[in-house]
Amino acid sequence: MNDRPINNRAWLFVLPVLVFVLFSSLLPMMTVVNYSFQDTMGQNNFFWNGIAWFQNLLDPSTDIGGRFGNALLRNLIFSLVVLFIEVPLGIAVAICIPRHGWKVGATLVMIALPLLIPWNVVGTIWQIFARADIGLLGAALTRMGIHYNDTQDPTSAWATIVVMDVWHWTGMVALLAYAGLKSIPDAFYQAARIDGAGRWSVFRNIELPKLQKVLVIAVLLRFMESFMIYTEPATVTGGGPGEATSFLSLDLVKIALGQVDLGNAAALSLVYNLITLSICWVFFTVMTQLDQRKDL
Amino acid sequence: MSLVLENVGLKSGADTIIDAVSLRFDRGTMNILLGPTLSGKTSLMRLMAGLDKPSSGHVSVHGKDVAKVPVRRRSVAMVYQQFVNYPSLTVYENIASPLRVAGVAKAEIETRVAEAARVLRLEPFLTRLPAQLSGGQQQRTAIARALVKRAELVLLDEPLANLDYKLREELRVELPRLFAESGSILVYATTEPSEALLLGGRTATLWQGGLTQFGDTATVYRQPGNIDSARVFSDPPLNELTVRKHGARAKLPDGRDVSAAWLAPDLPDGEWRLGFRVESAEVDAPDDAAASDASGGTSGRFNGTVAVTEISGSESFVHVDVGFATWVCLVLGVHDWTPGSKVSVRVDPRGVYVFDQAGARVAVAAPQRSAAYATTG
Structure with a gap:
C-alpha cells in the first residue's frame, strides 16, 4: 500500500517548531496544570491536593464557585449581546459600502481604523470618552438629563462596554461580509432584476445564503474574542461597579495576581480554557460541515 | 414581435463599449452573437434586456421604444455562463421564482414548473438545493427558469461554456428546440465559430464593440463582408x-x-x-x-x-x-x-x-x- 520512501531525517525539520511549542505553550500549560492539583504553604513547597480546587470551583456554594458561575454567566450574556448587535450591523454596513471607485478604499480604511488601535488604547479612549464629568459621551448624556455614570451604575457600565466592543469590532464583521458580497457574481443580481425580485428578496435569497460561510467565520472569531475579553473592561471599569463587569478573565487576574491564590486560579484557567476550546470545536465542526456543501 | 436596435451605442467614460449597432431580430428566430471575449456580446445583451441604458440610439420592441420600460416589466429571460440559481431555494422554487414574482396563480405555477422540469429532465431533483446538483443539472435548472417564464426575448449568454463536452453537445441540440415552440426571440452569445455553425439561424459577428456583419449563419461564414468578420468566424485563426x-x-x-x-x-x-x-x-x-x-x-x-x-x-x-x-x-x-x-x-x-x-x-x-x-x- 504505502510504498513512499520513509526518511526519518525529516523529523529534524520539525524539531525547531516542536521546541518552540514546548517552551511557548506546553511547559507554561503544564505549570498551570501542576498548580491546579497542588497546594502550597509557601517556601516553594508544594503538596498534592487532588481535585479539590476543581470541586471548589464547580460548587456554586463556595466563594470561588459562586464567583465563577456569575462571571461565566456575564461572559455568555456579553458574547451573545455583542454577536446579536455586531453581526447584523456588520452585514448592514457591508451592504452600504460602495463597490467601485475611489470611495471603496476610503470607506474601507475608515471602517478598519478601530481595528488598528491597540486594545488598551481603545480602553483608555473610552474611559475618558465615557467620563460623566469631562468625557464627551458621558458629559453629553448627563447634560441631556440621562442618568449615566459608568463607574457607579451597572447599567451604564454594561452599556459602555457593549457599545465600545461594537465600535471596536463591527468593522471586522463588515470587512468579512464585504469580501463575501464582493465574491457574488454580478450575474446573480442581473438575474434577480430580470426576475423582478425586490431588494429584500435579493438579500434573503442571494446575499444571505452566499454569505453563510463567511458569517460562520465572523461569528466564530467574534465569539472567541468576546468570550476572552479582558483589556477593555479592565481599563474602563476595572470589573466594576461592584462585580457588574467582572468577566472570567478579570476575575482570573484578581484571583491569581491579586490574591495569589494559585490553586484556584489554575483550576479556573483550565476550565475557562476547556470551555473556550469546546465551543470552538463545535464551531469548527459546523464550519467543516458547511464546507462539504459545495458552492454555497 | 420583433426587437430592433437602431444605432445603439454604449460608452463608459471615454471608452466605447458598443459602437452604433443596428440589428433586427424577429419572433421565433435563433440569433447568434459571435465574437471573442470583450467584443461586446454581454454588453449588447444587457442593453437588449434593459439592464443598461444605451448612451445613444434606440431599442424598440413591437416598434415601440422601450427606453423607459424597467427591466421587470419587460418580457425577458436570461441564462448565464455561470450557473445562476437562488442558493437557498429548492430546484422547484427556483424554477417557480419568476412566476411567483409575476403573481401567477398557484395551480398554473404547478403545471408550468412540472412541464419545464419534465422537458429538462429535472423531475427527480425538484426538492434538492442547487448546491446538491451537478453543473449540468444546475444549468438545466437555470434554463428551466428561463423557459417557464415564456418570455418574448430569451438571452443565452455563453450558456454552455462552463459545461463539459458531452453535456454541451446534448444541450446544444436541445436548446433551440426547447425555445422554438415558445415563439421567443432567441439570442445566443458564443465565442466559438463551430458552435454558431451548429446552431444555424442568423449570426451577428462582433468585433471590438462594433457589429461587423449580420446574416444567415452559413452566408456570414462563407461570405465574410470584411476582414474582422472573417477573423471572428475562423477557428483556428484566419x-x-x-x-x-x-x-x-x-x-x-x-x-x-x-x-x-x-x-x-x-x-x-x-x-x-x-x-x-x-x-x-x-x-x-x-x-x-x-x-x-x-x-x-x-x-x-x-x-x-x-x-x-x-x-x-x-x-x-x-x-x-x-x-x-x-x-x-x-x-x-x-x-x-x-x-x-x-x-x-x-x-x-x-x-x-x-x-x-x-x-x-x-x-x-x-x-x-x-x-x-x-x-x-
Whole structure:
C-alpha cells in the first residue's frame, strides 16, 4: 500500500517548531496544570491536593464557585449581546459600502481604523470618552438629563462596554461580509432584476445564503474574542461597579495576581480554557460541515 | 414581435463599449452573437434586456421604444455562463421564482414548473438545493427558469461554456428546440465559430464593440463582408497575408516578387490583404521552385518550417512558419510533423478572400484551381 520512501531525517525539520511549542505553550500549560492539583504553604513547597480546587470551583456554594458561575454567566450574556448587535450591523454596513471607485478604499480604511488601535488604547479612549464629568459621551448624556455614570451604575457600565466592543469590532464583521458580497457574481443580481425580485428578496435569497460561510467565520472569531475579553473592561471599569463587569478573565487576574491564590486560579484557567476550546470545536465542526456543501 | 436596435451605442467614460449597432431580430428566430471575449456580446445583451441604458440610439420592441420600460416589466429571460440559481431555494422554487414574482396563480405555477422540469429532465431533483446538483443539472435548472417564464426575448449568454463536452453537445441540440415552440426571440452569445455553425439561424459577428456583419449563419461564414468578420468566424485563426500586385507579379511581405497567377485574374494592381482559413491551406513536401520563385515559375505555394502540430480529433492543425507569418494548415488524419521540418504550404486560391486596405471584402472572380496548380510543376 504505502510504498513512499520513509526518511526519518525529516523529523529534524520539525524539531525547531516542536521546541518552540514546548517552551511557548506546553511547559507554561503544564505549570498551570501542576498548580491546579497542588497546594502550597509557601517556601516553594508544594503538596498534592487532588481535585479539590476543581470541586471548589464547580460548587456554586463556595466563594470561588459562586464567583465563577456569575462571571461565566456575564461572559455568555456579553458574547451573545455583542454577536446579536455586531453581526447584523456588520452585514448592514457591508451592504452600504460602495463597490467601485475611489470611495471603496476610503470607506474601507475608515471602517478598519478601530481595528488598528491597540486594545488598551481603545480602553483608555473610552474611559475618558465615557467620563460623566469631562468625557464627551458621558458629559453629553448627563447634560441631556440621562442618568449615566459608568463607574457607579451597572447599567451604564454594561452599556459602555457593549457599545465600545461594537465600535471596536463591527468593522471586522463588515470587512468579512464585504469580501463575501464582493465574491457574488454580478450575474446573480442581473438575474434577480430580470426576475423582478425586490431588494429584500435579493438579500434573503442571494446575499444571505452566499454569505453563510463567511458569517460562520465572523461569528466564530467574534465569539472567541468576546468570550476572552479582558483589556477593555479592565481599563474602563476595572470589573466594576461592584462585580457588574467582572468577566472570567478579570476575575482570573484578581484571583491569581491579586490574591495569589494559585490553586484556584489554575483550576479556573483550565476550565475557562476547556470551555473556550469546546465551543470552538463545535464551531469548527459546523464550519467543516458547511464546507462539504459545495458552492454555497 | 420583433426587437430592433437602431444605432445603439454604449460608452463608459471615454471608452466605447458598443459602437452604433443596428440589428433586427424577429419572433421565433435563433440569433447568434459571435465574437471573442470583450467584443461586446454581454454588453449588447444587457442593453437588449434593459439592464443598461444605451448612451445613444434606440431599442424598440413591437416598434415601440422601450427606453423607459424597467427591466421587470419587460418580457425577458436570461441564462448565464455561470450557473445562476437562488442558493437557498429548492430546484422547484427556483424554477417557480419568476412566476411567483409575476403573481401567477398557484395551480398554473404547478403545471408550468412540472412541464419545464419534465422537458429538462429535472423531475427527480425538484426538492434538492442547487448546491446538491451537478453543473449540468444546475444549468438545466437555470434554463428551466428561463423557459417557464415564456418570455418574448430569451438571452443565452455563453450558456454552455462552463459545461463539459458531452453535456454541451446534448444541450446544444436541445436548446433551440426547447425555445422554438415558445415563439421567443432567441439570442445566443458564443465565442466559438463551430458552435454558431451548429446552431444555424442568423449570426451577428462582433468585433471590438462594433457589429461587423449580420446574416444567415452559413452566408456570414462563407461570405465574410470584411476582414474582422472573417477573423471572428475562423477557428483556428484566419491565415493572413498582404501582397502588392503589379501586373503579373506580386510582392510578398518579405520582399520577394512572385508570379501573381494564383491571385484572382481580375484583381487590380495595388496592395491587398488576403485571408484564408485552414481548410484552404494544404501541407506539401518542400518545393525547390518556390524557394527560387523570384524567377517566376511556382506560385500559391510557400516554403516554410513546421512550428508545431495540434491534433484535434482525427484532424491535425499544422502551424507553419513561412517567414513573414505563421499559418495554420489543416491535414486530415493524425500526423505528427517534427518541429523544424521543411514543408511547403499550398494555398487553394478559391478559399482566398481579398480585402482592401480598410478591411472591406473585394468581390473577385476566383481563379480556377487547376490553372493555379498547373504552374506548380
